[in-house]
Amino acid sequence: MSDTNLTATDPARFGRFEIRLAQRQLLIDGAPVALGSRAFDVLAVLVERRDRLVSKSELIELVWPGLVVEENNLQVQVSMLRKLLGAQVIATIPGRGYRFTAAATAQDSPPAPPAAPARAALPAAPAAGPPxxxxxxxxxxxxxxxxxxxxxxxxxxxxxxxxxxxxxxxxxxxxxxxxxxxxxxxxxxxxxxxxxxxxxxxxxxxxxxxxxxxxxxxxxxxxxxxxxxxxxxxxxxxxxxxxxxxxxxxKRLRDQQKALIERLAAGAAPVDAGPPATGAARVQASVLQARLHGLAALAQAAPPEDTLEALDSWHTLMFDAVLAHGGVVNLVGGDTLVALFGAPLALPDPADAARAAVRAALEMAEMVELFNAERAARSRPPVALGIGIASGELVAGYTGAPRRTAYTCAGATLERAAQIAVLTADRAHPIVVDAPTHAALAGRLVTEALPAGLAPGGLHAVRAG
Missing domain, CATH: 3.40.50.2300 (Response regulator)
Structure with a gap:
């Protein structure tokens, strides 16, 4: 085993792939790979402890702290990693756990990525360090x-x-x-x-x-x-x-949700500002529309408080996934959430926005799976997630009155994401992307082309897990 250490500020390379903990990125042949946050956490734990075997119970405790998680959730994440990295990279020790087996190779630290554009200020957060x-x-x-x-x-x-x-x-x-x-x-x-x-x-x-x-x-x-x-x-x-x-x-999720909702409600203009600058422009971005399918049936069959609890929890989980991958929630209404990637925070490469949107979708699917496990433990019916992602040109900018503005967008890309989200109602394909988004993935994920008769326009389903 190499002596190369992997820290949050020192990426390490293992053959064709590279792990950057600080940026939470996995690169294969130098290109970022779409990977859900839980799968990345599993990989990070195994790499950091690559000098020894890691038991299943230790992995679950570190990746899902404080949650009751079935072992098959861990197996799904390990299986996903093996598909990306090769079956030999993560060895299973029967009855004991897993071990990371790839040898690290020393490398010069890559140049720091360009600074991200400044985000809108959030409410005061606690000082860095332990809670x-x-x-x-x-x-x-x-x-x-x-x-x-x-x-x-x-x-x-x-x-x-x-x-x-x-x-x-x-x-x-x-x-x-x-x-x-x-x-x-x-x-x-x-x-x-x-x-x-x-x-x-x-x-x-x-x-x-x-x-x-x-x-x-x-x-x-x-x-x-x-x-x-x-x-x-x-x-x-x-x-x-x-x-x-x-x-x-x-509490962390509630704080993030509250901050995001305040951003949406307040807009970008100060209360006493004059007519806002629209900032109108044509931008290349990706639109993610998430739908909570079956909400009407749930509202009819379940007590009102259970319906609202499910809806509130769903919004919280979806907000967190969008924020974690650099997106901005643009619209929340009932069973629908719309998020933008690449606008108003522009990215150097539009393909990066598409990949970020897919990573967020994979994390949403993972969160809903765990949420349903928790609901099942309380004898509550599951909720169903559907996500449509489209990439392309949008007309975007700020609209509203002087005392209340919001960043909004319009165009065929927005409409296409909404149409794709509707196709997920059959629950056979929870995550579906259009042709430009699929091209940006460049084969880094397992996808399935949908029949032209069912979904014209080169749509693909992305396999979650």
Missing amino acids: QLLVADDNKVNRLLLCRALELMGHRVAGVEDGAQALALLRRERFELLLLDLEMPGLDGFAVLEQLAADADLRDLPVIVTSSVEGVASVARCIALGADDYLSKPVNPVLLKARVTSSLEK
Whole structure:
């Protein structure tokens, strides 16, 4: 095995392919390859630990932290990687796990890619580094043990001994999660939850209640007051890690969704600006239209709150996939989401926009698969995803009144993406792309040409996984 190290700032090459962790890119023969984020994470874990075998349980824990994932999800990602890299690159050790077997070759670091165009400012984010958590518990021993357990997980932790101290600290500093005891002198856990719910700045803070109070009534009251989860004392360390990881991930997705929605609602012009410059231009871009098929049937059969929960979760997952691959959400309405790649943030090569759109689509499909597994565990019916992608010329720019503008687009490419998305309603081909998008993939993914009678115009289905 080579001594070449792979770090976030030092790409490494293995024969025909190269891995760039910082850019989250896999290149084959120097060209970027469309790869879902989970598949990339599996590859990164195996490469970083290529000096040893990696067990299946370790891979699942690192790639899907805090989630209950079936082993076949891991097998799907490994199978995808083997199709791209060759069966011999990832060896299976029966009953034990996987090992990355390709030898690394030293290389000069490639020149840094050109800086991406500046994005619109997002709401204030926490400082870089581990998430900061707050523990509120009047029992000093319990508090210290819980803080120590969280620190060993890699978090920054502060501890207080009562509810009043917790609220005061939360209003002074930014925390990502509160672990709250119920039985405390003065302001107890229930009172803290009530005050958090009434505070516009704190009501979205995730809260995990940790308590020795037994009974369904206490748990139900905590959830009704806004708590995200409930752990009985003594706290099981495995459950603690899973619930904390899950709560932090949900908060991250909510924050991203909120920021994106605010961008869409506010537009690019300041409130007191004069008539906005349209910035009208003909651009080469890719349009992704995602459809949540079967929403009408779900709304008719399921309770209203279940329908809205499914819709909200679907929007959150789709927003995250678009943002992760450099896209901009252009339209959200009911069961439809439209995203642009290559506009208004232009890319040097239009083919890069098409490949980014396909990578986002693959991640969307992966997220919906895991979302459906979670819904099945709660005896909820699955949701179905359909995605149409078209690439080509758009007329784009800003429209609206002086106090409210939005970036919008029009043209045959937009209409073609919508028409392709409709074709996915039969659920046989969840991701379908037009001929220009397929040409940009250059054979880097497994695709299937759709019959001309079914879909004229050189459409191809992309195999997700």
